[in-house]
Amino acid sequence: MKTVVCIKQVLQLGDEVEFTADGLDVDPDYLDPALNEWDSFATEEALQLRERLGGEVVLVTCGSKQSEAALRRCLAMGADRAIRIEGVDRDPFSVARALADVVSAENSDLVLCGVQSSDAVQAATGTALAELLDLPRAAVITKLDYSGAGTAVVDRELEGGLIDRVEVDTPAVLTIQTGINQPRYANLRAIKQAEQVEIDVRSAAGGGTPAYRVRKMFVPDRGEGAEMLNGSPAEIAARIASIVKERLA
């Protein structure tokens, strides 16, 4: 049983923001790196599969040397080895293409990704990766039953908490939702040991059109989001009730 887990070091923005000189991104001084929350659940799920079925958990990420901190975090949780791919644009298709080359060579039984990353929220990399690998896939998984061969039965969490139970042929790419498990902590000894692990660094082949190009980044206007509901309390209540009903449908 081999599972590849694709992880990302996300960048978190604090309360203050400045942009780079070209205005296309946030100044890195204002960004704090962290392991993407979804990816710790994906890693935990892979570790549990290994505990049950044996085998190996392999981590892959795209990013600079700095992003090795996220890999080491997952290594400390217990993953077996880690690969970092350098020189990849941050859009989901560029990332998916770079991952596809490496993941395909691993010939794993399952590929797990987080549903989305907290800094970009595209929810696209895993599904695009599945296409590039020509693998079956299912997105937003809150439960995984897999015996190591044949099909896996997974629960997809739809809007409103409704569960769509799906049977997936394997090998497959699954995008993992938070809450599917309780990610284990890494103790200090494991963290120290993970610091010593050698990470396999590869270069991206490149090529392919990116999903998009950022042409301008900016702080949205204050209050941009809220559409104000006007009218009498009864009218406001009616609007609220209909919005709530729509969203929860």
Added chain:
Amino acid sequence: MARDPKHDILFEPIKIGPKIMKNRFYQVPHCNGFGSEKPFSQAYFRALKAEGGFAGVSTEYCSISPESDDTHRMSARIWDDGDIKNLSLMCDMLHEHDALAACELWYGGPHAPNMESRCVARGPSQIPSDFEFLTYAIEADKDDIRHLQNLYVAAAKRARTAGFDIVYVYGSHSYLPQQFLTPYYNHRTDEYGGSFENRARFWRETIEMVKEAVGDDCAICVRMSTDMFMGEAGTQLKRDCLPFVELCDDLVDVWDINLSGIAEWGEDATPSRFYPQGRALPWQAAVKAISKKPVLGVGRWTNPDLMAEAINEGKLDIIATCRPSTSDPFLPKKIDEGRLDDIRECIGCNVCISRWEIGGPPLICTQNATAGEEYRRGWHPERFTKAKNADNDVLVVGAGPAGMDCAMILGKRGMRRVHLVEAQDDMGGTMRWIPQLPGLGEWARIVNYRKIQIDKLKNVEFIPNTKLSAKDVAEYGAEIVIVATGSYWSTDGLNGASHATIDGADASLAWQATPDQIMGEGKELAGDSVVVFDNDGYYTGVSMAEKLALEGKKVTLMTPLGTIGPYMHFTLEAPNQHRTLHRLGVEIVPYHLPSRVEEGVVVATHVYDEEGHEKSFAADGVVWVAQRRSNEALFRELKDSIGLEQLKAEGVDSLYRIGDCEAPRLTADAVFSGHRLAREIDSDDPSLPLPFKRERRMVDDASVASEKAEYAALYAGASLS
């Protein structure tokens, strides 16, 4: 972060008499246990608040004469040149931060026991104190009145010499001027008693004399209690105080308006259990409405929105704080910098006050472990040095208040990695449920503040839902291990009165429970009636009784002590807690200790009954608030079973324990314990506290010689009779 513009008003300067206060934050007089006898502790304590942005800072009540000696309680004193010198240090240090220094001139009248000075106080009428046993005053004649007024004038001049900018003629908390103003204390029939004009005469004359003496150099502040909550007899807003404001507004530069008499001054220093912040605002606003002078007032203010609102709505000019300024001396600076989530908000537990009420010890604070330690331990609440052993990794086991504070300070001291590991799903330990006791919601701030700070510290990681075994700890990979596993309430009736368990006590039974079980685990006792046994003496027993009574049970609160929750007398919570329990119909049984319990009945004896007659109390359930025990199993296993040597082999260089895991105690002391270890984690032996500086007179050869000579001269030529 920048200041929120809606708080700008709090930073506008204001003129008070001949002085300008640079903003609207002021620390009103409050005790800290240092007085003028510990001048460095006093000065460092007050100056820290000035550093934190307070524009005016006062002494505590400052005695004007040996006739007003509050020993065993610690006041400041401005009796002589020595006191001037000692208090001038505080003034100088405040001035270094552009803050004004205030001195609260105090004369206690019948409330001053004069235990050290052995003087006799003077007062308006000869009625013993309602606050202090066995103290009577001389009923002042007109010469005595002149004498008293001259004491104020002389003390005001000494205060000016010391460098004070604001001088109080203090007349609240039932002290002398309020005694003259109030029929409860003033039974005179001469021109100083009877009508409002007569009752106001002493105070007005005194203010005039003080103003005449120092008014060109110092602002004159009058602190007035505007309601004693005792009907016609007590001080009243409309009958006494508003007319007094009109009478004296021209003389006074700033009014300091509060509430209460001394016997129930918890109506002023309000415990959060009973009152929210801004409790005195209606009274302060009433004075503000008729005065042309600035009005300042306390209200346990911690919320800048409410502060700004009070000023914008014309109810106050200056935000006065005592407890919130101790809990967070940097309150103004944090508001100024928009760092609202860094404010260490006062929880209104009044443990600070309890130390003054006990008499003697310096103040402590549940939220701020550095309070009172500014000079003697050199602790600054907002500054941290990098630990010499910062290259170590630390494991803190247990995220209660002690563990949280320890991990937070270790993080601020730059330890490489701090892991705070907790068996439950969130931080707080017992402080997760204590705020669920009736009225104690604000105590959640203990956890909230630390949680936010820990969240911000990149080198501190919180790991929930993880119960570590001794083996897990040994193999965790930390060089430093700190066990902070807290304490639990004894389940077998073991208590500090009999030092024995109680027959039949067993909280594993369905009809018995401990506070941990009820609050932490949701255990419910069946039946309509319950006996709460309390030998703890603080809030837990009475709170359990109140909670169960609120749920509709018939509650008997039994204690071997003479009164319930005696420590709550010191925190000023007792009077209203008694009222609450009385209103709820809780039956109080003091001086009784259960000898045995069985389902349906608690059998108890009177602790002073030499023949041991038993009395039965029918009850469907029993709650044991008997005593606490440390959760020390993990520590013992690490130290005794695994052993320090084996731990060393695993890479654990040091093993410590903190908080209730050492010995159960006040939350303030548990937090202190965790804080202390973190502050001293790089000392030679962190398990032992470093000595603190003690302000005391040091004996040397010269002083010995001069003292001996002075004494010998007293009796030169006098033979033994």
Added chain:
Amino acid sequence: MSVLVVAEHLRGQIRDVTRELITAGREVGPVTVAVIGQDPGSLVDAVNIDGVTEIVTVTIGAGEFENDAYQAAVEALIADRKPRLTLLGFTVNSMGYGPAAAVKLGLGFASDVHGIALEGDAVIATRSFYGSKVSAELEFPGVNGVMLLLRPTVWSPAEGVGNSSVTALDVAAVPSRARHLELIEATAASDVDITQADFLLSIGRGIGDKENVEMFKELAEKMGATLSVSRPLVDAGWMPSSRQVGQSGKTVKPTVYLAFGISGAVQHLAGMKTSGTIIAVNTDPEAAIFNVAQYGAKADLFDVAEELEKLY
């Protein structure tokens, strides 16, 4: 510019997001709506809305959503109709096939988009990054078309009966590698675990008195929401800290977050701003919560609450 909207449906009902996509699409150009399903004809009326010029039905074997069938259908539709812009909802289903189709066909792609603009022939999409603290304009150079997954609730649902043609498109069946088995109702959200709740009704200092907590508790119950609170209510001891949303409480991401009397201190916003739809009712028009809310109402809380209660 030609626009293809892919309708989303569940249990034989068109989902509301579809009407929002139509609104967004008809601002850009003539809209073709694709209905993919076992019996797409039964859903046609629901998408025959003003501004829709054509409805294309694609019949597939699966009764409910399956990503391989959807992907094949959408690829065939794009090949056939060559839309410049394809719009999907940013939903769990779209996540399962949208990015796959786009990367395969070489389309420009972005999801969670909350603004669309046209500059000549070029599509410019606006979306958020870094925890919604900043926004970015995206362009799509060198592509044959663009697929955008639009954030629900941003565009209002399209109204008005249309006069659209209906055509069927035959798409060869593909083997489904991820097969729908069953739909399972969510178990009732636990009473106290606010992080698991799908619908939070959250109250703050603005409710004034402790006595009012009960009223909102009842309202929450009626609306099927879980009650949560901001920190001042916990500090006041009115509610246990397990219900507290915010930096010192719990971080929540319900589908709907309905806030009454919460001003929106940064610490509170940190705990809820990633909620699906945020609706805030507050008497203070300057309340910071309006900055993160999709819908706001400056109104008396109690009046609105009373009216809401009548509706449930």
